[in-house]
Amino acid sequence: DQQVKQNSPSLSVQEGRISILNCDYTNSMFDYFLWYKKYPAEGPTFLISISSIKDKNEDGRFTVFLNKSAKHLSLHIVPSQPGDSAVYFCAAGPHSGGSNYKLTFGKGTLLTVNP
Amino acid sequence: ETGVTQTPRHLVMGMTNKKSLKCEQHLGHNAMYWYKQSAKKPLELMFVYNFKEQTENNSVPSRFSPECPNSSHLFLHLHTLQPEDSALYLCASSPGQNPRKLFFGSGTQLSVL
Numbered sequence: 001d002q003q004v005k006q007n008s009p010s011l012s013v014q015e016g017r018i019s020i021l022n023c024d025y026t027n028s029m030f031d032y033f034l035w036y037k038k039y040p041a042e043g044p045t046f047l048i049s050i051s052s053i054k055d056k057n058e059d060g061r062f063t064v065f066l067n068k069s070a071k072h073l074s075l076h077i078v079p080s081q082p083g084d085s086a087v088y089f090c091a092a093g094p095h096s097g098g099s100n101y102k103l104t105f106g107k108g109t110l111l112t113v114n115p
Numbered sequence: 116e117t118g119v120t121q122t123p124r125h126l127v128m129g130m131t132n133k134k135s136l137k138c139e140q141h142l143g144h145n146a147m148y149w150y151k152q153s154a155k156k157p158l159e160l161m162f163v164y165n166f167k168e169q170t171e172n173n174s175v176p177s178r179f180s181p182e183c184p185n186s187s188h189l190f191l192h193l194h195t196l197q198p199e200d201s202a203l204y205l206c207a208s209s210p211g212q213n214p215r216k217l218f219f220g221s222g223t224q225l226s227v228l
Binding site: 002032044049102103104106107108 | 119121124155156157158160163171205207215216217218219220221222
């Protein structure tokens with residue numbers, strides 16, 4: 001059973017508008033969340049993260065919101081740019097680190113930003 | 116350049132072949148990982164190495180054999196694979212003090228015929 005779900009396989013938005021990518025999780029032990037971005041023929045690259053002690057984290061055009069009671073997080077991109085077109089992966093992990101730390105990934109959402 | 120280099124980028128092999136995937140990281144990280152990405156599936160963790168020691172084997176079939184000779188190099192030896200093993204294989208590394216932040220290579224797209 002998937003513990004991290006990205007229910008929208010794809011999303012298309014106009015340049016300049018807001019992109020909202022959603023992610024749901026089921027494991028209550030998760031308390032650290034990340035978004036990765038992947039271009040074709042490249043590996044995923046880290047985009048932004050949030051700890052469960054916060055409900056919002058912002059980095060330039062990218063903001064991640066966390067709703068712990070709903071076990072839901074979202075990534076907002078404002079304004080969207082054509083270069084943002086990529087697959088976005090949501091990932092989650094438990095609080096403690098160490099050598100056995102594991103991230104659980106969603107299936108990804110393909111974002112297309114149209115000029 | 117992400118600092119994590121994977122070769123080859125593409126590999127086609129028959130079910131009776133033996134091949135190896137190579138990963139090298141230039142970031143001074145202590146941990147290295149193999150992930151598998153199949154079509155329309157989440158990234159699946161396969162193996163974790165921390166300071167050259169394997170710390171995780173996520174129930175991976177024995178036809179996949181990892182090797183980590185040092186903290187900078189990671190191999191995945193492949194033998195008698197099945198067509199369903201066709202996927203993108205991603206190597207990643209992380210600083211020992213922050214295993215959450217993974218740095219990925221570009222991957223090897225593997226096709227098993």
